[in-house]
Amino acid sequence: MKPTTRDNLIYLTVGLGVAALVVADVFYADSHGRTMWMPSRYAFRVVTTTALLAYFVARETRKVKATVFQVIACVLFASVAHLGMGFAFRHSIGQLAGLSFSAWVVLEMFLLVQFLVQVIPHLKSA
DSSP states (O other), rough: OOOOHHHHHHHHHHHHHHHHHHHHHHHHHHHHHHOOOOHHHHHHHHHHHHHHHHHHHHHHHHHOOOHHHHHHHHHHHHHHHHHHHHHHHHOOOHHHHHHHHHHHHHHHHHHHHHHHHHHHHHHSSO
């Protein structure tokens, strides 16, 4: 099986799994007379942007021929740095409008990814 086909099947499976969980929550809430569970705006933003950041860091560090250990280390560093900034500015992130938040996150992700791409050559063993 081609790697792109395998990746597309994985994306499809994860997407269908998430959709099934949302549908199950809708039916459960409707049948039991409850409101649907929804995370806060802050929690949704932090989780989704952390996942996007991990993807971009992994993709870009693999392009510069980083080892698997280096990719994992870079993803962990970027995630911790991102979550640290997210918790430091918790109230501000929850209150930002969508466009302002998107601009802030794009800038943050770009700077983190570029920093880690520049650091990779220094992490390689001689």
